[in-house]
Amino acid sequence: MSESERPRGLLSAADRAYLRGDADLGSTQAERNARARIRDRVEHALLDFEVLLDGLGARDRELVFEKRLGERDGTESFDALVSAMAFLYAGVQDTDLAFDTVLSEGVNLAEAANDRAARVTFERTYHALDADTLLRELRAGESLSLTELAFLHASDDVNREELTRLLDDEDDFDDGRIQSKVTEF
Template sequence: MDHDADRPRGVLSPADRAFLRGETEMTHDQSRRNAEARIRKRIVNAIEDFTLLVHTLKPKDREGVFDTVDDPAFVDGVLSMLSFTYLGLKESGMDFERVLVPAVRRAEEVHAADTLGSTADVAVDFDVRAEYGTSVADTADRIRSDTPVTPEELFAVAMADDPVVSEAETILVRLPHGTDADDGVLDRLASYLDAGLTHRPPNRVELTL
């Protein structure tokens, strides 16, 4: 979720962010393809830069980066970075475990040597069990009929750019287990969709778009 679209350039420039949000009018398909290719190349270069960062950036500078760990926008960015990596590797046919396990092992060994002055015997367990539920099309139909959906179902529809999100004036969401807690998913979705949130006890939320 783009908490501050006009912040200084990172991997993306402010113009790149505007393009990805659909705020830039492209008069030619070639212009759009050029923008997409430019963004892909910047992402690849940014990823490759981490080889230099992990080997040469001073610990105090690394710690300075993560001084912002209490900032929700920063934490959301870290979460999104890992999700982007997981999804990209999955779509490319590479298991996330293939990069996660050696990365964690190497980091723990460096931490032990630099911080504790010792060695480390590192074991990493990583297990994913995914059960796929309602299709995006079925969820979109339920939104059109004003039937409540779960935060996860709405997230899937939003990420799929289904037109129902832009067509609907309100979307009803059913919170899990009859509680008012959703781990912040709805707040992030509301920010992403630029929507208002109204709680409808005992376990409903209405998003106004």
Template structure:
């Protein structure tokens, strides 16, 4: 049983997780459609619940979730969960008519207001295509790569794990064979 299945129900049930990972299938097209509709409904309802959590959850409860539970998670588990949460929200806001920078700025300021302060939020995104040749060229020029760029190279058919490991001092292919490059590499 995967660690994912050992935890309680969040937005997703254990069956939802198994389905989204590709570990299980539904018996009919209609059953699959119904499951996907239930997942969408729960995601929307969870998004709406965050307003109540921001307004009504005690600081002590917030501390117990983030300082205790998230803080005691394996570093990669906590990091991956928080990065994935932000990635999900970024992708989701991009599918609305809302501006992500405005949403981010207001969210940060709403959080800071509980500490009786405001914040200036600068958000700048420069887009570039992920291409193995370009990324390897950056490595050859001793430029740093983001964790996502390293993960892209790891998943690319153009680069073997041994070739990728050769770019990083003290990195060895066995250290990155589990596919969790983002968790194994911290600052390249």
């Protein structure tokens, strides 16, 4: 099923086309209206997660994640889940809430259904994305995150042949799919 044939989820096919830059709405007002509709749907979808957590049974959730996502191409499922986490992470950063608290409470809320609690540790270390540093790490045999690989792939300072050669030794590199959907530089 192509992206344009996919049924409406949080976004309609027209919303997806607009946000990807594949559709022009024709006027500034139409664009404002579309963005307002999308913001409203995102807000209400987030509020619906409490209803889903409480009302959608474990079997239904398993059918979505295990069966439906499991039947999709592995990269498509992975990208969808990574993008959902990235969107929620970025959204929490836009609030006055601490992400590690939200993450810990979310994990514990899910674990409570199994009559258990969890101790969640979350560590975040920031570093600037720099092509020279990342290439040095790759040459030294260190593994890079998909975001770091995407940065290298998009960088004009990186020789594609060298990058392909360096990553040929890695089993987790697919030249056609370097998280360009998740991270655009």
